[in-house]
Amino acid sequence: MRPFLEHLQRPPEASWSMLNRRLDDAIPFQWHHHPELELTLTLNSVGQRFVGDHVGSYGHGDLVLVGPNLPHTWASRDKVEAGAPHVALVLWFEKDWIEAMIAGSVELRPLGVLIERSATGLAFPAATGLSLRAEIEALFELPPLQRLIGLMGVLGRLAQDDGAQPLSSVAPRPTDGSRSRLDRVLTHLHQHYAEPVALAELAEIAALSVSGLHRLFTRHTRTSISTYVTGLRIGDACSRLSSTDQPIQHVADAVGYASLANFNRQFRALRGMTPREYRNRFR
Secondary structure (H helix, E strand, C coil): CCCCCCCCCCCCCCCCCCEEEEEEECCCCEECCCCCCCEEEEEEEEEEEECCCCCEEECCEEEEECCCCCEEEEEEEEECCCCCCCCEEEEEEEEHHHHHHEEEHHHHCCCHHHHHHHCCCCCEEEEHHCCHHHHHHCCCCHHHHHHHHHHHHHHHHHCCCCCEEEECCCCCCCCCCCHHHHHHHHHHHHHCCCCCCCHHHHHHHHHCCHHHHHHHHHHHHCCCCCHHHHHHHHHHHHHHHHHHCCCHHHHHHHCCCCCCHHHHHHHHHCCCCCHHHHHHHCC
């Protein structure tokens, strides 16, 4: 798995970043977060979407706004058109930057509610994503000023869309100078969640006592370390169950469960069904 914290490069001529991502084989499960907000339109792809503690299906025209530092990934199962690539049109922008623009312009104030709601992730109807497809695709061909105006137009449309649904039940708290400590801990967890979690090792990574680590982690993620790790393991298991034919015992072992019974129990607690029932939904 790639490192948890993704560092995005902004072009020198622009205040925000974008990517036209095209993948022939698949959109891989790459669980990550970054301080920027992210608007992603996914095309010609079918699979699962993971945002915070949300796991759900996505399809052609999936449009999602992800808030700052909210873990997320997409994992594809199939294409709509076999001969064309999976497409993800991704726009990234900083919360402070957009809020400064909103504060200075009465016309942009409706965007403030949209930005606040994005803290837990927002999924828009596929019809909205497809209706905005041409505008979002056009951004990649525009010079910087027109591109910025186009971004504001897209966000303005989304701010008026009453069909947006929140995704995660929790959102990261605003961070302070402890961010680098937490990032180190999260990076380690996302790289080693399938292994036994040693609190003393995590505390050393954060340069804190174990009690200080607990306070830091709970304050910023609004959950415990053990609950967070369980979410990572079950999220990975969901991706494997829906996209592979690996035996359930193999899936359990791969995501960190030596006991199949414990895996089944924790999976049911988080997803409301057994791993086998979950897999059968995708048959």
